[in-house]
Amino acid sequence: MKEYIASFIKEKDLSENSQAAYSYDLDQFVDTIHNHVSDTNLRIYQASIKDFKPAVQKRKLSAVNQFLFYLYQHQVIEDYHRLVLPKVSVSKSHDQELLDLSLLWEGSDQSQGRLIALLIVEMGLLPSEILQLKIVDIELDFQVLRVGKEGQKRVLRIPDALLGELTDLMTGTYLFDNKGKPYSRQWGFRQLESFLMEKGFENLSAQSLREQYILKQREQGMDLFSIARELGLKTLVTLEKYK
Structure with missing residues (x-):
């Protein structure tokens, strides 16, 4: 074999x-x-x-x-087998545990799902915001991107590690371009789900990846007001559990 x-x-x-x-x-x-x-x-x-x-x-x-x-x-084996990690019950105190997600940076056949995952966990973006990202709103030279609805856009710094991931995609209208139009949310979630399954993170979702972004910022000393601003939140209500 x-x-x-x-x-x-x-x-x-x-x-x-x-x-x-x-x-x-x-x-x-x-x-x-x-x-x-x-x-x-x-x-x-x-x-x-x-x-x-x-x-x-x-x-x-x-x-x-x-x-x-x-x-x-390739018909080398007759039956399809898939291994999964045994599910372990986790106590409530571990719900906000910062995970080792280094596997997300490895190469993947699911390149679009991989980039969606990285944009969530490294920048805290929502899938809907990612799918609406236009090339004109991404300025690699200044290392910033603008995200959000017209008139309510916020400017976010692009982490150094993500610059190389975006460089080859700066064509078309949208970052994820569907013949000049954005892809649907269902398409985005399918791409993300397929990638997470490939990496063995079936238990993670867009929401839990966003929580990992929050936990990482808290660990680095960022206050809740700043995190709320980065995420485009109007109140701190949803962040109170991270105090």
Whole structure:
């Protein structure tokens, strides 16, 4: 089965580091299941990584799930298998936990969903605001973008890490351009959902990604009034739980 790993990775547009990570994780997977996909072997593999940090488990399961789908598509295996992290009950005190979302920055076949996720978690934008973003409202030279309705636009600083993500998309009318028109909200949520599933974050949503933005700003010392202004909120009511 290892002979299919190289061809699988070759089909993906990945950096050298990501290719190495995929290769390592998949080699480990094939060794653990002894070159044979079965329900029992898959359970054995999941048990073998249960002591890793959740973020590492998600990365490994994401690579394995993509590889399993590739094998199924190419009729190497008869049945489609998908591994998921076991659900763990979380106490109320952990609802506002800052998560390790570094996986969102890795390469992905779901490039549009990936950018939507990054714009939410790094800038706190709503999906509806992202889909309405016009190229004329994005000024990479000044590292700012204008977002919101006409007459109520707010100016936000673009994080350094996002500049490179936006550079190649500065054509057309909208950032996500549908022949000169914006895509629907349903389209946006489908793109985001597909990307989050690919990365093993099925339990996250646009709302929870936005909460991660808030938690990150609080951790960095930003006060609630400033966060409300960045998010375009008129009151602090929805932010009171982050005091």
